[in-house]
Amino acid sequence: MRAVTFQAPYEVRVDDVPEPELLDAGDAIVRIEATGVCGSDLHIYHGRVKIEPGFTIGHEYVGTVIAAGNDVRNVGVGDRVLGCFQTACGRCFFCRRGWFHKCDRSRTFGHGAVLGGLQGTQAEQALVPCADLVLRKVPEGMSDEVALFAGDVMGTGYHAIADSGLRAGDAVAVLGLGPVGLCAVQAARAHGAAHVIAVDSVPERLALAESFGARAVHLKEGDPRRAAGEVTEGRGVDLCVDAVGHPDALDLAVRLTRKYGTVQAVGVYAERCELHMGLVWIKALRMCAGHANVLAHVDPVLAMMSAGLLDPAPLVTHHMALEDAPEAYAVYDRREALKIVLQP
Numbered sequence: 001m002r003a004v005t006f007q008a009p010y011e012v013r014v015d016d017v018p019e020p021e022l023l024d025a026g027d028a029i030v031r032i033e034a035t036g037v038c039g040s041d042l043h044i045y046h047g048r049v050k051i052e053p054g055f056t057i058g059h060e061y062v063g064t065v066i067a068a069g070n071d072v073r074n075v076g077v078g079d080r081v082l083g084c085f086q087t088a089c090g091r092c093f094f095c096r097r098g099w100f101h102k103c104d105r106s107r108t109f110g111h112g113a114v115l116g117g118l119q120g121t122q123a124e125q126a127l128v129p130c131a132d133l134v135l136r137k138v139p140e141g142m143s144d145e146v147a148l149f150a151g152d153v154m155g156t157g158y159h160a161i162a163d164s165g166l167r168a169g170d171a172v173a174v175l176g177l178g179p180v181g182l183c184a185v186q187a188a189r190a191h192g193a194a195h196v197i198a199v200d201s202v203p204e205r206l207a208l209a210e211s212f213g214a215r216a217v218h219l220k221e222g223d224p225r226r227a228a229g230e231v232t233e234g235r236g237v238d239l240c241v242d243a244v245g246h247p248d249a250l251d252l253a254v255r256l257t258r259k260y261g262t263v264q265a266v267g268v269y270a271e272r273c274e275l276h277m278g279l280v281w282i283k284a285l286r287m288c289a290g291h292a293n294v295l296a297h298v299d300p301v302l303a304m305m306s307a308g309l310l311d312p313a314p315l316v317t318h319h320m321a322l323e324d325a326p327e328a329y330a331v332y333d334r335r336e337a338l339k340i341v342l343q344p
């Protein structure tokens with residue numbers, strides 16, 4: 001079958017690779033019908049996240065179950081499904097508490113041996129372990145390109161809000177309007193945020209955030225601190241989401257957030273980073289970080305997408321064939337796309 005493989009930094013290739021086979025009674029095999037290119041794929045593309053040459057990449061996917069092991073109960077052959085970007089065992093200390101994102105035996109699709117050696121989903125077929133936990137049937141009437149957001153990007157935007165203790169009527173700032181930031185804007189509105197301040201420096205992204213009900217503020221030409229003050233009688237926002245993953249964004253988040261407010265860093269950090277701890281301490285900020293518990297959120301996210309409360313459709317900017325993956329990665333790397341959906 002055809003699959004997108006990492007070769008070297010800035011080089012991906014569409015290769016012939018062996019078809020997957022069921023290895024465990026809890027496995028399923030999905031024929032992929034749509035698969036996304038994600039910001040975390042770019043970390044691999046850039047060589048920042050190191051994986052083996054020849055490994056199949058990708059972790060956002062929708063398709064049809066074509067085989068399932070004897071223990072798989074919730075989905076079956078012929079079902080149209082979407083999947084989450086990581087697996088979880090369902091049995092360890094963390095899984096028993098519902099913290100699936102920190103599962104001791106978790107594996108992430110398309111991230112090489114370091115994250116469990118699970119081949120990616122930018123391929124004609126994918127092996128999905130722990131299928132009952134990882135897969136969901138696509139709700140009636142939902143398109144492939146919308147459904148694939150539930151297993152990663154929308155789940156992460158939702159987590160940024162739901163994991164932060166947001167209360168109805170709160171003011172939220174979202175820094176960085178890539179797909180995750182834009183999904184966080186929608187999730188904040190859907191959770192009852194009265195004000196959402198959306199900060200970026202790309203006009204099209206600011207316009208999109210505005211269409212989702214946010215007040216768009218240009219990072220350089222505008223004044224995010226003034227905007228945060230204006231809607232909170234000068235206090236600062238109740239919650240600030242750092243969807244960038246850069247020390248400058250974290251610093252701004254600490255400054256925009258009110259005393260005893262929450263800073264939620266969902267943007268990816270891989271390096272040491274300096275933080276004004278004196279400011280964090282004196283404001284008594286609550287700091288949250290890390291990747292999202294998407295396996296725990298997938299059901300509410302799907303329900304809210306079904307009901308139209310969350311709608312990632314405007315984020316899909318490109319449809320391309322799986323065979324054109326090298327071009328898709330180049331386009332995404334040039335920041336010309338928000339979400340590229342590949343079709344095998």
Ligand SMILES: [Zn+2]
Nearest residue numbers: 038039040152
């Ligand atoms: Zn992703």
Ligand SMILES: [Zn+2]
Nearest residue numbers: 089092095103
């Ligand atoms: Zn576990």
